[in-house]
Amino acid sequence: MPDEAGTIGLRVARYRPDTDSEPGWQEYDVPLRREWTVLDALNHVKNEVDPTLSFRWSCRMGICGSCGMDVDGTPRLTCGTFLADFAPGPIRVEPLSNFPVVRDLVVDIDDFIQKLPRVKPWIIRDEEKSVDEGEYLQSPEELDAYKQFSMCINCMLCYAACPVYGLDPDFVGPAAIALAERYDLDSRDQGARERLDVLIEHEGVWGCTFVGECTRVCPKHVDPAGAIQRYKLKAARESVKALLLPRGAR
Template sequence: MSDRQKKTFVITRFDPDKDEVPKTQTYEIPVRPDWKVLDALNFIKDEVDGTLSHRWSCRMAVCGSCGMMVNGEPKLTCKTALSDYGDTVEVGPLSNFPVIRDLVVELEGFMEKFKAVKPWILRAKEKAPEEGVYRQSPAELEAFKQFSMCINCMLCYAACPVVGNEPDYLGPAAIALGHRYNLDSRDEGDAERNQVFREEGGVYSCSYANECSEVCPKNVDPAAAINQAKFLAVVDWAKSFVSPRSRKK
């Protein structure tokens, strides 16, 4: 324990069976210089207070499970070094989400938005196996690759001011993932997605605050995806009056 120093953690607690509103609880624990915020939360859970609830899984910034507010900013706690903070660290649940318990938020609303944009390859007719694979050039892959790096951590939703004020807004991650498939040369579902994008709560609700791109731990640029989707949704709408879909044909 000689290589450890004391830090104070102010953690949001909420028990739906007892509490009407969230409260905070303070813990002072010894931490190692190389610890991430998640290490401290796990120490508190294992050694100090087993009632603390929080999500985590891979500890490698891959699964997206451990997103929380750290000193007021959306962060992946497995990637966020304690050494970047002073003697006191505040940890709370992601903003703009209903809280289930303590640091755990409800994601069902996002999953419905996620499904609405159909983030999978849509085709009018699938190839038979004997017809071979759908080939794609490096340039075609590059067109959508960065938007495919999303890990659904929801940091962008916690940062987005529109999500906080407009509950029906599809949000950055859902739009970016839908746009990723619109850009995929193998996909034929852009007309369906663009219809969803044009609806109320779609891409035109975005005010381009750019906070979503600032907080993304995988360097995805949802703000760029939304702006591109705005343009392509209008193009698709205009083309529907003069030519059959799709723009990829």
């Protein structure tokens, strides 16, 4: 394939809250370059064609998690999504599903930001060691136990892919539950009970029907769907224990 093979169409969702009552479409033609991603194309539009187009981005290397958008109906990091894979186009670019649209391709992520701390994604100790006692040691095996779930970059593609979250915004959602699992599995952490108390609620893990789309769209292979099902099993095991064992025996 030559370096530049003509152009490709971008069909971009536009929403200007001051003038539009609902989003509409705008078409742009951009050079179809082999090394260009959808984000490169959007930046080309913004710099050369239409400076009013709004979207979020930062690192361009799949780690900041800001440039997530629906590309042809599937949530993706636009910095890792190549134009050539969608030739001949046109490519449909929309703001992430399930979030309110602020402007053009920018969504309001407040709901996610408020949900994250509810699962207490930090190391909880019954009693903190003093600095003098040194660090909490961890073996490579203990690291492996939670490493996969620690790869999350909070890009929210999983929320955009989750029909349950779309239909019931109270649902805590994939990334937050995967992150709870990440700390539960950490050998240094003792906060599993506190997180379980949050996630055993109705809007915790129980709304999930294991669609599995969160895992399919995750750019970091975190597998939130697996984490949620394991959480259900954990919640069930603890509930049965609480029912069968006398108080305080655990």
